[in-house]
Amino acid sequence: MEELELETKRRRTFAIISHPDAGKTTLTEKLLLYGGAIRLAGSVKSRKAQKHAVSDWMEIEKQRGISVTSSVLQFDYDGHRVNILDTPGHQDFSEDTYRTLMAADSAVMLIDVAKGVEEQTKKLFHVCRQRKIPVFTFVNKLDRFGKNPFELMEEIEQVLGIRAYPMNWPVGIHGNYVGVYNRQEAQVELFERDGSHGQSVLPSTMGNVSDPAFRETLGSDIHEALCEDIELLDMAGDAFDLEQVKSGELTPMFFGSAMTNFGVRPFLEEFLKLAPPPAPRLSNEGEINPTQEEFSAFVFKIQANMNPAHRDRLAFIRICSGKFTRGMSVYHVQSGKNIKLAQPQQFLAQERTIIDEAYPGDIIGLFDAGVFGIGDTLCQENMKFSFQDFPAFPPEQFARVQPKDTMKRKQFVKGMTQLTQEGAVQVFRQRDSAVEAFIIGVVGALQFEVLEYRLKNEYGVDLIMDRLSFSVARWLVGEESAIKSMKGIDSGMIIHDIKDRPVLLLSNEWAIRWVSERNPDVEFLEIPENSQGI
The missing domain is CATH 3.30.70.3280 (Peptide chain release factor 3, domain III)
Incomplete structure (x- = not known):
């Protein structure tokens, strides 16, 4: 398999969507923790102190404890190159979120276990459905009291009109959860409470649900409740169908707590197996396949003054096809000019790295002297096509x-x-x-x-x-x-x-x-x- 095809297949580019306060920035940070991109997670709850979430870089975000711009974060895990688009949760910034979803191949929908499907979640889910991108569900905050998992499944199906398939299941009674049951492996994973409040990777214990030692560890009440739930799920639930996930008819559902790291690693590993690699993109000349040799990309975000010391302005581009190499010359469709891409950068929030090459699915930042606009197309000069228009939203x-x-x-x-x-x-x-x-x-x-x-x-x-x-x-x-x-x-x-x-x-x-x-x-x-x- 040639390099371009191989590199494209291992990319996973996704956005995390949710209602404000569902824990989106925390989940993003914990994925980075498990991906080895950071050694210690700064608890989002301690924002009043010196630590702030890695993906919130703008000063006003640190003061208010909200994300108001989309961050781009990248790391490698288990043979995959992961690009996370961390979007604003606050509804006042939904335009930025909608534009970011144009650059994603799939979405992770974060739901608060106590609150279920909330207003902003509905709107963002609708955008994903319109775009026909697969949606994976992570039910968060299992370290707190919440709704019954069966209730949540029903709510997702009734409110959003998509069937939910639990990939794992919380182990515990009445909101007091001690682990997750992996349905594919028929295994229980119990999490130790280590007192670090989610700053480091949690140790865990694996075992089979029928193991008497696990019955003893869990206690008979929790063990019996889990066995009943498993039986109910197996009897009443549909079979898992990856094609239905890809077509947006089925959402794989995971349970966990981003704050305490509970269930994060199983979710990340399963998600990377199931999520799609970069897909073809629509243009005015038809579909553009990611593995075609000719380079193409579009601008989905522009951010001025990311580094106040340099007063710089960056255009974020999503690579759609071909291999990107540093210093290459591309055609900017909107201005009709050739542009040299001299200092491409990749990101871990504010930390930047100059890169020499990138592939379809990757997000890179380009220094912009005011040339680029949102939705602009970059391609080889002999191509001269435009990707489909970006959404516009009437101000209110x-x-x-x-x-x-x-x-x-x-x-x-x-x-x-x-x-x-x-x-x-x-x-x-x-x-x-x-x-x-x-x-x-x-x-x-x-x-x-x-x-x-x-x-x-x-x-x-x-x-x-x-x-x-x-x-x-x-x-x-x-x-x-x-x-x-x-x-x-x-x-x-x-x-x-x-x-x-x-x-x-x-x-x-x-x-x-x-x-x-x-x-x-x-x-x-x-x-x-x-x-x-x-």
């Missing part, structure tokens, strides 16, 4: 922003431009306005806070921010004269996006319907033309 909250100090106008414009290119906010202008200001559109209010924080700390600009009462945006398509003479928009505002397309802001959906009925010559679009949902 708006504010007018301007610098407090008019002398800092230049830094303000630079900061706003860079954050727009990152996709952190959507920027609009109001024509013929007496005030020289930007109108900012966001999906969630926390994005305003991050905007304010980053402009102050990265560009030295304090903002005046006036929140607007609009909650609905529609892109307008029609003759210029028809748009200028629109009826019934007195309570709204017409602004223009960065491509100078007109956008109408109104207070609610009812107002949009009322205006659209009175202006039949104008089309009202939720997302601009040439963009598409996932």
